[in-house]
Amino acid sequence: MPVHLPPPDPATLHPIPGVRLGTTAAGIRKADRKDLTVMLLDPCASVAGVFTRNRCAAAPVQLCRQHLAHSAAVRALLVNTGTANAGTGETGLANALRTCEALAQRVGIAAExxxxxxxxVILEPLPVDRVVAGLDAAIADAQPDHWFDAAQAIMTTDTVPKAFSSSATIDGAAVHATGICKGAGMIHPNMATMLGFLATDACIAPALLPTLVRELADASFHRITVDGDTSTNDSFVLIATHRAHHTPIDSLHSPAGQALWGLLLPVAQRLAQAIVRDGEGATKYITVQVDGGRNxxxxxxxxxxxxRSPLVKTAFFASDPNLGRILCAVGNGGIEDLDAATVDVYLDDVHVVQHGGRHPAYREQDGQRVMKQSEITVRVDLHRGGASETVWTTxxxxxYVSINADYRS
Amino acid sequence: MPVHLPPPDPATLHPIPGVRLGTTAAGIRKADRKDLTVMLLDPCASVAGVFTRNRCAAAPVQLCRQHLAHSAAVRALLVNTGTANAGTGETGLANALRTCEALAQRVGIAAExxxxxxxxVILEPLPVDRVVAGLDAAIADAQPDHWFDAAQAIMTTDTVPKAFSSSATIDGAAVHATGICKGAGMIHPNMATMLGFLATDACIAPALLPTLVRELADASFHRITVDGDTSTNDSFVLIATHRAHHTPIDSLHSPAGQALWGLLLPVAQRLAQAIVRDGEGATKYITVQVDGGRNxxxxxxxxxxxxRSPLVKTAFFASDPNLGRILCAVGNGGIEDLDAATVDVYLDDVHVVQHGGRHPAYREQDGQRVMKQSEITVRVDLHRGGASETVWTTxxxxxYVSINADYRS
Incomplete structure (x- = not known):
């Protein structure tokens, strides 16, 4: 059961001019399940992405990096679920390329x-023939208003499709952004097993796009963790179709740049948070905010x-205010010169730890009250500087054990 | 149920001349349960220890560091279960010191x-009065052959007491070593919630002791993990009583030094491995060996x-050869310039991954056969150098979830 995550209402998802999405059931791993998605982009669109830092990056991730480095323009995205095409060596790369070629040929573009x-699943071959056999149906299905269908077709252990839109006015022009993502386990994005796609019709200078996608990921997907495992396939892609009627934006620091950030960030953050809310086995949604750091x-x-602490996470599952586990995790945070005597910990409004010890006024029943909630904020104040960061988890x-002991079987 | 870990036969545990152990039920957290242990050392004994690197180290750990730095000779160890006296601030330090003073006064030594x-449990005060009230009974109980009782009295979520002995002949003299430890969860020693005590009657130059305890910990407790959480209280202490009739050993590189290492290492390793075998919720004992590293x-x-990977660990629990999760974890190991194409993975004798991809001859039923065992070795060959390391886990x-959701409640 996801934590406060209703499925999106398809009517709230803005089409993005210049982007068409098509899906089909190609039978890649399971029959009668949408598992193949194509996103077709107009020639003017610009694309940038961030990808997993796992050193055993999947074949498609390696190919994305190559194509983004060498291709003049990205015109299509091809997404399959069922197999990760990771741990598949040279054959995996060749297979991924074959699916690109097949799509390219059908829509009249270059494979790059x-x-x-x-x-x-990792370590299993991509069934190239089934992917290729599904392409015609996916292409024929491609429409600007198929974001909801695409959000469904990219799901694996997800229980809810994840899609959000937002709108803004930039230089008097109406601008839109719509994003979808998938992911529930193996979530510890460094660049999550998440895939995220965010499209906007804003006019963005192509040179700004790589910076923008990195900063968006840092402020969203890089702030979530479910199980601490960074997948081999994490990818987050930003698509700008430049169809909105405003001057191209070349800096995030201009008023228009700020408006663009205000347009895109909420979608990226809600997508990332949706992965946590639908985290494998999640019964609680936890915000961890750390203030007072040097950086x-x-x-x-x-x-x-x-x-990431399994002991903190099981205490939350049990609604047990065994809050010493949080203090223990603070001590494991890798700050070599941390002075434990300056650490304060709050559970929502309850001051639990003061000066590194139990707050004199802390009462177990107050901790218990907060722990029973399905949404909880843990706030730590290190009292050694002015920096803050926030991470979202389950x-x-x-x-979680059942899902991952059964997945694949 | 621990994995192949029978309780020790008390008759196999050698007394160590110069060490007496006494236990009692002081009612620290639960009634009618041995929870207080004293170890009394002869004046000639030498002691060195390694302690948690958690920055929120417990009050007793802080005091151990102080006493080892300033005291001429350690004459007694005092161990309680039930509360960790961690996250207790200045009061915690004062409480720990009060218990040292009370024991010191009763046996006629200095508090240091x-x-x-x-x-x-972390974040709860040490009930000093109950500890002090139990001291007389514990001291009166002190005998050289009470290692088994002490191993029982230091247990928390442990299901089996952990104690081992070994013997050697050094320079013609019979030498013995006996060790006990506790720990089952919050185990990721970076010194584990482990406590380990190892005593020998070998004659060891005091200057060698700190090096020896560190090297022993590196080769034993630092190679285990249950849940990836380093506790606030991890401590491993080596006691040398110098009663054996051989020349003092001042180097591990001499023949006598090698014999000493051969005496102590098996006890330290079996203690560390016993923590894994009794790991919270463990159904399998996994050895992870990584070869071919640069260092x-x-x-x-x-x-x-x-x-540490929850996905690898749940796959082992399910006996599911979802072995791509192992490759994914290799990629998350933090080697920035790792070439995935050189990685080989073996499950016992089964070659699963070759050159970063599924081995052509790998058959699911072979992986399945190994995964069903209760003891499994995962071997990774990085093919980039001559170094190797081994870690033991569950x-x-x-x-695991049940134990940690219920512990304390």
Whole structure:
């Protein structure tokens, strides 16, 4: 059961002029399940992406990097679920390229203009023939208003499709952004097993796009963790179709750049948070905020140490205010010169730890009250500087073990 | 149910001349349960220890460090279970010191000659009065042959007491070593919630002791992980009583030094492995060996990435050869310039991954056969150097979640 994550209403998802999406059931791993998606882009569109830092990156990730580096323009994205095409060596690369070629040929573009994406089981071959056999149906299905269908077709252990839109006015022009993503386990994005696609019709200088996608990922997908495992296939792609009627934006620091950030960030963050809310076995949605660090990096380290701790996560599952586990995780955050005597910990409004020890006024029943909630904020104040960072995570439940012990079988 | 870990036969545990152990039920957290242990050392004994690198180290750990730095000789160790006296601030330090003073006064030594150890729930005060009230009974119980009782009295979520002995002949003299430890969860030693005590009657130059305890910990407790959480209270202490009739050993590189290492290492390793075998919810005992690294550090990083991965651990629990998860973990091991195409993975004798991809001859039924065993070795060959490292870990089961959702409640 996802935590406060209703499925999106398809009517709330803006089409993005210049982007068409088509899906089909290609039978890649399971029959009668949409598992193949094509996204077709107009020639003027610009694309940038960030990809997993796992050193065993999947074949499609390697090919995306190559195509983005060498291709003049990306014209299509091809996404399959069922198999990750990771741990597949040279054959995996050749297979991914064959699917790009097949799509390219059908829509009259170059193979390098196609970005391939796979998600599913690692170490199993991509069934190229089934992917290719599904392409005609997916292409025939391509429409600007098929975001909801695409969000469904990229799901694996997800229980809810994830899609959000937002709108803004930039230089008097109406601008839109719509994004979809998938992911529920193996989530510890460094660049998550998440795939995220965010499109906007804003006019963005192509040179700004790589910076923008990196900063968006840092402020969204890089702030989530479910189980601490960074997948081989994580990819987040930003598509700008430049169809809105405003002057191209070449800096995030201009008023128009700020408006663009305000347009895109909420979609990226809600997509990332949706992955956590639908995290495998999640019964709680936890926000971990670390304040008072010397820099953002050390705040994030501590936040991640808390968010990754199995003991903290099982305590949240049990609604047990065994809050010493949070303090223990703070101590494991890798700040070598941390003075434990300056650490404060809050559970929502309850001050639990003061000066590194139990707050004198802390009462177990207050901790218990907050722990029973399905949404909880843990706030740590390190009192050693002005920096802050926030990470979103889940609890660790029996269902996480069941899902991952059963997945594949 | 621990994995192949019968309780020790008390008759196999050698007394160590110069060490007496006494236990009692002091009612620290639960009634009618042995929870207080004293270890009384002869004046000639030497002691060295390694302690948690968690920056929120417990009060007793802080006091141990102080006493080891300033005291001429350690004469007694005091261990309680039930509460960790961690996250207790200045009061915690004062409480730990009060218990040292009370023991010191009763046996006629200085307070700084006492090393205190606590294990249990974090963020709760040490009930000093109950500890002090139990001291007379524990001291009266002190005998050289009470190692088994002490191993029982230091347990928390452990299901089996952990104690081992070994013997050697050094320079013609019979020498003995006996060790005990506790720990089952919050185990990721970076010194584990482990406490380990190893005593020998070997004659060891005091200057060698700190090096020896560090090298022993590196070769044993630092190679285990259950859940990836480093506790606030991890401590491993080596006691040498110098009663054996041989020349003092001042180097590990001499023949006598090698014999000493051969005496102590098996006890330290079996203690560390016993913690894994009794790991919370463990149904399997996994050895992760990484070969072919440029140096031991990168081998250990990769081994730990595999051993910590919840997805790898749940696959072991399910006996599901979802072995791509192992390859994914290798890629998350932090080796920035790792070439995935050189990675080989073996499951016992089964060659699963070759050159970064599925081995052509690999058959699912072979992987399945190994995965069903209760003891499994994962071997990774990085093919980039001559270094190797080994880490021991468990699977991640429903019982881990149950134990940690219920502990304390």
């Amino acid at each position: 203009a196609v970005l391939p994406f796979s998600t599913g 953002a990096a050390e705040c994030k380290q501590v936040a991640q140490a808390i968010a 609890d660790l439940s029996h269902d | 000659a006492v090393l205190p150890f606590s294990t249990g 031991a550090a990168e081998c250990k990083q990769v081994a730990q990435a595999i051993a 699977d991640l089961s429903h019982d």
